[in-house]
Amino acid sequence: MIPTKDVDQRCFIRSLWKLPAIVALILIGWLPVSSNAFEILLGTGEAGTFSHYTGRILCRVINSHTDGVQCEMVPEPDAVDLLTNLRGGSLDIGLVDARMLLDAISRKGNFEFLDIDYTNLRILIPLYDVPVTLAARPDAGIGSLNDLKGKRINAGAPRSAEHRAVEIIMGAKGWSEKDFRLVQGFSSSQSEDSMAFCHGTIQAMVRIGVHPNASLQQLIELCNANLVNMDDGDIDKMILAHGSFSKITIPAGTYPSQGKPVTTFGTKMLLIASQDFDEETAYSIIDAIYRNQKRLKNAHPALSSLTPDAARNYNINLQRHPGAVRYFSGP
Template sequence: MKRSAGLVAIGLTGLLLWALPSAQADTPLTIATASPAGVYHLAGRAICRVVDLPCTAESSDGSSANLRSLRRGEVELALAQSDIHFYAVNGSEGFREAGPDPRLRSLFSLHSEPFTLVARRDAGIRHLDDLSGRSVNIGNPGSGQRGTMLRLMDARGWSRSSFRMVNDLPADQQAMELCHGNIDAMVYTVGHPNESVAQAIRLCNAVLVDVEGDAIDLLVEAYPFFSRTWIAGGLYGPNQPAVRTFGVRATLVASADTDPEQVYRLVAGVFESLQRFKAYHPAFGTLTPASMIEEGLSAPLHEGALRYYREQGWIDDTATSVELTRGAGSP
């Protein structure tokens, strides 16, 4: 009897040890995104749909809030603008008090996000400098659009007092505030087309405004995460012209503590279903593996992501940074 009981105990122990890795692999992943009105939330949901993992896209206050939640261990993955990603890695701007985040890791980047200035047509805002003395929504605390706007304000020499009124509304509320005449303009760092921008143009006869000038030249020259870009004409109606501006990229990041096997499976799932993923939104249409593993990434690659990229031959086995091998093609 004793021997039989011992064999049962050994068998149960072995069964438990065998089950532990499987249970760990099935732990749900949470991706912190942003407002449901933006492309981040859709991107998070699209990632969860194309991967063979339990995965949830969670709405949030945006990039800065996401990176703080990730650092506190409240989420496993986060979407963040490349500029906010850079600040968190280096402990600069809004992350000075917290200091650099040595545990932040990159997975890949996604779409380009033009800085978008939307104004009521009757407000007479034709250029960036026309914002001075107007009522402007700069975005809620914790959002990427607010972080980019604050950087632009600094480059331009503006403070909150440079405007008649500064609103701190989230992205899903700003279009209606514009329509109701409570603000003259709103800014949004987002992939296009975007429903919030479309709503403002459709319901309020709003216009997109070029964002150019010496302040923009300074930003693009000084910071590697900014680049000149444009919003294509015709996205919001046949009479909408192309708009010149600058922008960042959306990036997917994790903590070094996020399970490497789950990160590997998620990254593999996205790249092996890239065509399906790209179909979820027009902003994803130009994505390529080369751009996704090279552009906008300030933190080191997560070991799970690095393993997949090396297997594909996109990064040299001896590389210690994000270094693409020549000829990286589509999966």
């Protein structure tokens, strides 16, 4: 009779011989099916942003419907880092606000003092609107943009998207901080601005982002916020002067208490690449995205405007990627 100890040792030794095969099977399951897949890195905003959410959907579409391409997301802390990495080749494609791209190429705003040339960046397609939404307390007497003057407002944290939007509005109207009773700098992080709004510290604030917006809906439901119409002549002039902005309408019924459409302005989120990005791959990615329009629209209402016609009619003073030029010039 063989001792139990010897049997255990032999079983253990035989199991060691099986380990390489087991490891190989695991790796085969984890690695992409095609060893020749062309990996592309897609830069997005940080986790929790709509840019990050959209990037995840785009990578799924690309991986499922583009032969030989494997898309992987890379969250970036801000647009400056994203554009710099894209320009330098650390990223292949990326999601970026049209205003930030235009500022980078023309060396304005956050890019004014950066000794970096971003002129090699090209547009693949516009993805969705990024509206500036003005919310006011019901007791503030703010029914239009002109009513904002003399009120307590939040200008957003310095260098934030909200702060830049308020600067744009004030510049268009010819206002300064002296034209307001109070200008605060509450951040949208951790809902600082929302709490100040609900407690009455401020009477108006802006939100940047797609609709419907969960935080804005909460502001409407809990604090009776009103969305202010910004159908304004001075804003129209600003839109004409700055190629990255356009009028945007928030449809009636987007929020439960919103009975009428609200006119505002904003910019576009773009999918971009450097001019050196492979033309055929760019063409295939664009084609895959438009062949999956229904899937994208079902993912979020903000992506419902993602159509070839909207892209063809998108007018901004920036160059398209050769793959996009070929796609949109086709039959």
